[in-house]
Amino acid sequence: xxxxxxxxxxxxxxxxxxxxxxxxxxxxxxxxxxxxxxxxxxxxxxxxxxxxxxxxxxxxxxxxxxxxxxxxxxxxxxxxxxxxxxxxxxxxxxxxxxxxxxxxxxxxxxxxxxxxxxxxxxxxxxxxxxxxxxxxxxxxxxxxxxxxxxxxxxxxxxxxxxxxxxxxxxxxxxxxxxxxxxxxxxxxxxxxxxxxxxxxxxxxxxxxxxxxxxxxxxxxxxxxxxxxxxxxxxxxxxxxxxxxxxxxxxxxxxxxxxxxxxxxxxxxxxxxxxxxxxxxxxxxxx
Amino acid sequence: xxxxxxxxxxxxxxxxxxxxxxxxxxxxxxxxxxxxxxxxxxxxxxxxxxxxxxxxxxxxxxxxxxxxxxxxxxxxxxxxxxxxxxxxxxxxxxxxxxxxxxxxxxxxxxxxxxxxxxxxxxxxxxxxxxxxxxxxxxxxxxxxxxxxxxxxxxxxxxxxxxxxxxxxxxxxxxxxxxxxxxxxxxxxxxxxxxxxxxxxxxxxxxxxxxxxxxxxxxxxxxxxxxxxxxxxxxxxxxxxxxxxxxxxxxxxxxxxxxxxxxxxxxxxxxxxxxxxxxxxxxxxxxxxxxxxxxxxxxxxxxxxxxxxxxx
Numbered sequence: 001x002x003x004x005x006x007x008x009x010x011x012x013x014x015x016x017x018x019x020x021x022x023x024x025x026x027x028x029x030x031x032x033x034x035x036x037x038x039x040x041x042x043x044x045x046x047x048x049x050x051x052x053x054x055x056x057x058x059x060x061x062x063x064x065x066x067x068x069x070x071x072x073x074x075x076x077x078x079x080x081x082x083x084x085x086x087x088x089x090x091x092x093x094x095x096x097x098x099x100x101x102x103x104x105x106x107x108x109x110x111x112x113x114x115x116x117x118x119x120x121x122x123x124x125x126x127x128x129x130x131x132x133x134x135x136x137x138x139x140x141x142x143x144x145x146x147x148x149x150x151x152x153x154x155x156x157x158x159x160x161x162x163x164x165x166x167x168x169x170x171x172x173x174x175x176x177x178x179x180x181x182x183x184x185x186x187x188x189x190x191x192x193x194x195x196x197x198x199x200x201x202x203x204x205x206x207x208x209x210x211x212x213x214x215x216x217x218x219x220x221x222x223x224x225x226x227x228x229x230x231x232x233x234x235x236x237x238x239x240x241x242x243x244x245x246x247x248x249x250x251x252x253x254x255x256x257x258x259x260x261x262x263x264x265x266x267x268x269x270x271x272x273x274x275x276x277x278x279x280x281x282x283x284x285x286x
Numbered sequence: 287x288x289x290x291x292x293x294x295x296x297x298x299x300x301x302x303x304x305x306x307x308x309x310x311x312x313x314x315x316x317x318x319x320x321x322x323x324x325x326x327x328x329x330x331x332x333x334x335x336x337x338x339x340x341x342x343x344x345x346x347x348x349x350x351x352x353x354x355x356x357x358x359x360x361x362x363x364x365x366x367x368x369x370x371x372x373x374x375x376x377x378x379x380x381x382x383x384x385x386x387x388x389x390x391x392x393x394x395x396x397x398x399x400x401x402x403x404x405x406x407x408x409x410x411x412x413x414x415x416x417x418x419x420x421x422x423x424x425x426x427x428x429x430x431x432x433x434x435x436x437x438x439x440x441x442x443x444x445x446x447x448x449x450x451x452x453x454x455x456x457x458x459x460x461x462x463x464x465x466x467x468x469x470x471x472x473x474x475x476x477x478x479x480x481x482x483x484x485x486x487x488x489x490x491x492x493x494x495x496x497x498x499x500x501x502x503x504x505x506x507x508x509x510x511x512x513x514x515x516x517x518x519x520x521x522x523x524x525x526x527x528x529x530x531x532x533x534x535x536x537x538x539x540x541x542x543x544x545x546x547x548x549x550x551x552x553x554x555x556x557x558x559x560x561x562x563x564x565x566x567x568x569x570x571x572x573x574x575x576x577x578x579x580x581x582x583x584x585x586x587x588x589x590x591x592x593x594x595x596x597x
Contacts, residue, residue, distance in 0.1 A: 018399055018404050026410060028474065032428040035431070039428075100326075103320075103321035103322045108314060108318070109315035115326065120591075124531060124587055125333060128536075128556035128579065130333065130337060131560075132572050134332070134336050136339065137335075153332060155332075156328065156332045188312055219421070235424060250431050260421065261425075268412075272408065272411075276415070279483065280483055280486040
């Protein structure tokens with residue numbers, strides 16, 4: 001058989017094979033989100049009617065669950081908390097990581113290798129290993145039960161990851177460019193901020209996106225360090241505080257899940273390619 | 287301009303004050319240490335120090351609000367004699383091994399499918415990655431509703447397709463079903479991570495290798511075994527190690543889906559540590575439970591570092 005030339009029939013068969021296998025996957029991946037949305041738009045009578053078809057909204061779309069969420073709960077406060085925490089923690093971590101990443105990727109000084117290893121090991125430490133002692137650290141710092149408990153602790157997983165990712169990006173910038181700037185009399189800090197940073201913008205966008213997503217989505221610390229309803233994040237508020245007594249009100253729970261996921265979905269759709277490249281770089285360059 | 291002034295100042299025999307500090311700051315080693323200090327301070331204060339505390343907690347009788355005294359290995363003796371803990375150890379290994387194997391096999395399969403040329407590639411790729419991006423606690427909440435004891439959509443579908451008899455399994459109410467549900471949700475969430483990274487690995491394999499194998503008469507299975515798999519090995523090794531550690535230390539899925547129930551049968555180390563250390567207030571014992579995550583972490587770091595050095 002001649003390489004690269006295939007009959008029309010086998011091409012079509014191969015395409016059908018591909019789609020036939022991909023469609024179940026896509027269905028499996030997306031169904032929970034579809035079900036979230038459908039549930040949030042149904043009346044309670046339909047939700048809890050065993051005869052109704054769960055996939056459809058049969059007795060008319062309603063917005064009661066959303067209205068309940070916005071006007072009768074602290075949902076908007078939780079969204080605001082999440083936004084503040086994510087923006088502040090991500091920006092602080094970005095600043096720290098740019099400096100550390102540049103230093104580890106580009107400068108030579110005694111111990112640079114072991115610092116790099118230390119950052120990498122910290123990157124692999126799962127948050128669940130340290131959440132108990134950290135819950136005491138935030139008590140001692142006097143920030144327990146406030147959004148500051150999260151702003152202060154989130155950089156512990158953001159900085160190692162971001163530093164690691166940025167090191168990869170800094171290494172791809174040709175060294176000659178920096179040397180030219182230094183010879184021309186720019187200081188090291190000017191070289192970093194005016195020459196290197198503009199060239200590493202894709203990396204910085206990536207780190208910002210991942211930082212924002214992982215802080216917005218964070219659950220362990222947010223559940224552990226904050227118990228006051230008014231200081232909760234959106235993810236924990238919806239998961240823990242929309243349950244009244246022991247009863248799950250699935251309509252409003254799913255409405256909360258939809259709205260609290262929305263910012264991430266919007267950012268994700270907008271920057272899809274950055275997510276893919278960041279995900280690959282973060283894991284594979286390690 | 288600032289630079290010009292500095293050049294003129296440079297004519298003077300010895301720079302003083304600010305100029306000297308500036309010159310010192312320009313040295314590569316000083317600048318290097320200076321930039322890395324904030325990150326190191328953070329790691330020392332909020333990672334290394336709490337880790338030391340975790341070890342101290344585990345060796346003491348420490349309760350929320352009342353720092354206790356040193357009691358040696360008593361906490362470890364207590365948990366090792368506890369049936370719930372022993373069941374948690376068993377769960378962790380079952381959960382991690384089944385979930386990682388499933389994610390790996392299905393992930394490679396999905397990556398191969400996504401690698402083929404087809405329409406709407408970007409759209410489908412985006413859809414497949416979505417479970418990994420959305421807040422896990424919230425999507426798991428949707429799964430909890432899908433596995434509801436009375437209104438489960440999974441059972442409804444299976445019953446109407448004639449696969450099972452009504453009322454169908456009580457997914458989150460029976461130990462084995464609950465474990466199956468937890469594993470299924472973990473695979474659902476972790477599969478995209480595997481698929482996308484393996485896909486990147488596939489893209490980097492030069493086409494010529496496949497063509498050469500085809501000339502040698504290799505079929506598609508032969509090409510997969512002799513070209514794709516060997517060349518994917520480094521990528522796969524990294525992804526499997528990453529996934530193992532994050533599956534083993536998982537908290538969100540079990541916490542939201544079952545909270546370790548029914549009757550403590552689906553706990554992993556993290557959720558049991560949460561229940562004992564925070565809900566129950568016994569920080570000492572909670573810390574000793576979560577420290578059981580540490581040996582695996584050490585093993586994986588060791589393998590990773592050796593592996594990176596080899597590269």
